[in-house]
Amino acid sequence: MQIRLFLESVRLLLEPSEEEGSVSSLQAMLVSTASRVGTGNIIGVSTAICIGGPGACFWMWLMCIIGASSAxxxxxxxxVYKQYDPTGHAYGGPAYYIEHGLDKPKLAVLFCIFLIATYAVGFNLLCSYNLQSTFMDYSFYNATTPYIIGIIFAILTGYCLLGGGKRIIKITGTVVPFMGFAYVAVALIIILLNYQNIPAMFALIFENAFDFQSIFGGVAGSCMVYGIKRGLFSNEAGVGSAPNASASANVSHPVKQGLVQTLSVYIDTLLLCTATALMCLSTGVARDAAVAGAPYVQNAIYSVFGTIGPIFITVAMDLFAFTTLIGNLYYVDNALIFLNGKTKPSQKFMYIFHMLCAVVVFVGAIIPMDAAWAMADICMGGMTLINLPTCALLGTIAFKCLKDYEAQRKEGKNPVFKGTSIGFPEDELDFWK
Incomplete structure (x- = not known):
């Protein structure tokens, strides 16, 4: 369906919200894209290519196509399993479909704990480290620079968090499209200026991707494993993060939001990750573990734009990292509500928690790279190992929804979902009664 219904996904993206003032599919998709689109699109791809090899690009593409169906x-x-809050707005996510779909409340609690550890700690530590790493090649960089950068972004993050979810949606809705288009445009210019290297570049990607002797000779550090790990880190398909934003969208049928979320995965990996990979590989600049991360990308862009290039990457990283930081913590708020008995924690608790999140941003700027990546991978793995099996067990519900949606579309209707149409008792689904 992620290929067959691609055009339908694009059409749905432009649909307005079902009610004035509520969150539209586009807004919910931008929040999830803000979390997906981040430092992983630059640093993650660079690390995968420098350490795993150019073939990592192919495995990222494959994970994207498969992952779109998970999303x-x-x-x-x-x-389907979302609920109303006292103000009349919808909320939900994996914790809710684990609790009500699988009838496993303790597993839902464990998922929320992993989500908080992943997005409030693991990913934000890594995001902050990646951000400050873009300054390493500047002459002013010294032992105190990470501390200064960490303090600045900790303050900015704390300020945005105090504005709540509405401000987060507004900021991401403004910044994400701008930063995405600007970055892709620059990457495209570099690729076109090195057009003579394009055939050899693709040959290198596919040759390395299917060098099975190399892959199975060192599985942990192979292009396949790095492509899968960094692809999953970048687009987060199946991890269980995006559903927290998806549940807030006010749509007439669940399939509408499902289709829109496939586009978010494509934007992240097929567009932004590919832009980074092809931009770097087309220039032919040296790649090895020593330049893994920001330096490899900065060297590539420097070869075309000179000293302006690394500055652009620093600005892009600042924008990517900032939207990732606030998008991540939007998800965390949803998990805290679940753990607090489906009610929002007290204002005092949220204030203290958000201040601690700002401290995490500071700490991330000063820790070693290996520690930041390890923490992010471990926490993300815990979420995925709970969410993907749940999606498999409850997948029949999604298939029934898709069948119902397509049947209504064939009749020329604007699909409207009713739980009874896919076998639910009339009063079982809180939102769709």
């Missing part, structure tokens, strides 16, 4: 199913389940 589709988890977003539909989030919509």
């Amino acid at each position: 589709f199913i988890e977003s539909i389940l989030a919509q």
